[in-house]
Amino acid sequence: MARPLFIDPGLLSERAVLEAPDDRSDGQGGAVTAWIPVRTVSVHVAPLGAHRFERFDRAQGEIRHRVICRKADDVRRGLRFRLDSRILRIETAHDPDARGRFLLCLCVEDDR
Template sequence: MAPLFLDPGLFSRRVALDEPVIVPDGAGGGETGWQEVRNLSVRIEPLSVEARERFDQREALVTHRVLLRKTVSVERGMSFRIGGRRLVILSVHDPDESGRYLVCRCEEER
């Protein structure tokens, strides 16, 4: 397989990479919060919008593909934060197994 070529100029969006942390609620449980790990330059591509009903309300499920230079700190379950938006990472893979790039499939949290 030939190595994937990506123009470095594609990684023009700055985002915060956040990891989930459990914040104790004082009653023995916890709530998931987010803690910033680092900032990254990425390319964000919208993939799909799916309308669905949940608890008698219509909502939209929006998915994105996020491309970035490979870093060991990106894992499934983390998220990218862009302003007030959050893209939760569903999967992470190396598209050409060269160790240079990562492709993350994400779902926008509403």
């Protein structure tokens, strides 16, 4: 079993809205994704690094973050956190010490 990970609950001082995708028909055979709020969670956000890349002959970038929150079944890959105007897409979510207390999420914030 993994060693217990010490996380100070006082670090979870930022409030984020957990959002889930809601795909709806666009009336032309496609879909439009709307994001609906699930609930508000307390989080700690720490930047991990930035990455610049080329896509379709255009420079783009992304910023990676580690987000820690209390363990909950509704926090999972494919959802996102909204912090004011910032959007952090959840790429992975796991229990870092298998004790069922916290989730460590690796998230990507698009560089706009």
